Amino acid sequence: MSTERPAPQQVWDELRHGNARFIGGEPHHPRQDVDRRHSLAHVQAPRAALFGCSDSRLAAEIIFDVGLGDLFVVRNAGQVISDSVVGSLEYAVAVLDVPLIVVLGHDECGAVRAAIDSTRSDAPPLPPHIWRLIAPIVPAVRRVLRAHATATPESVDPEHVGREHLRDTVAELLHSSDVISDAVAGGRLAIVGANYRLAEGAAVPDIIVGPATNAGA
Template identity: 40%
Template sequence: MNQNNGLIGRRNFLNLTGNGGIALMAAVAGSAFWGVQANRAIAATVEPPSPDAALKRLMEGNQRFVQHKAKHPDQSEARIQELAQAQHPFATLLTCADSRVSPEILFDEGLGDLFDIRVAGNIVTPEVLGSLEYAVAVLTTPVIMVLGHERCGAVTAAVQGERLPGSMNSFVKAIKPAIAKAKDESGDPVDNVVIANVRYQIEKLKQNSTIVSERLLDEKLKIVGGRYDLDTGKVTLI
């Protein structure tokens, strides 16, 4: 996370985030996060795409991946240099940490295009929530996708009621509320909870973040759920 990226003046930040921004500003005003760089906006700002345009770009990239027509953009030496001082990702992805679910590959994007937050079970922990708020308030990404995937190990453990060793049981506990939401669904119980968990984590995100909810009200942000099919490579919107 580059501190120079999208760091904005105090007035602009408050305009972006409203009362939620005031609270966040108060919390970090004396920290090194803002520092000297906080007092000057990036000279050349990048206008983010609309939420619909950002989502369209994501899904078109996944279609290229599925059709084996990937372009592998933004991976050149020039792109590395371009991003050295600032990043302007057009979308934020909260995905499972599974090695088969790499967003830049699934959506045929490159360096600096996606702000990735990856954790087993794609759950919204306090740390994940803070990262999502950073993406919204500072990076101004117009779309967040919470992406679950077929045969998720974390979801499987939760459905089977397994007690995992060490701290691994924490993500099982975080997924359990989604099980109740899927109990009346027919079909594969694990896949049902994969989808229910995506919806549950989106619900948590909206309920627990003033910053996010205000951006949604301003129609500057869209939050969507997705399911990744391990067999086909296709992402389906939920």
């Protein structure tokens, strides 16, 4: 297994190509055999870290058509930043030396829907652990509501809220971690915030920070 560190752009291009194969229904299912499993028994060198929603439809290795040991994956409902998330991603950057973090949201997100519903005047109280999980999404809801004078929690576009929350998540990750923000500033790390389209299977970039673009190979 190669230990040469790839450039952020190279890894993002690899993931884009894998997603294109998945969208087209022609996945390669690479690096999923017995030999690969054995080679990873005592060491890992993932190509990227991925922080995404826990939704059962967001199976990262399938979406990007990669294999065992390729992605260091962190997930929770609504891809909400927490100490454990930041610590896990710092481990990926500082110890595993990944050159790329993908933050993956998606349409039809239950956590986003719950955050929107919680802003209704007649919203019932949520169980405390669920409320603490979705509370970081509520500022995105309120920002979208303020930007559209006629919008209500019943009519607001959840995809617009999801995109706002995705951008908030990337910003909060950079704000919360010197390890990650310094790696971005030093050109060693890129962060791609993307929205996954459930019906199409496409991971569509919304924000890219650091040395990567959505152009090229």
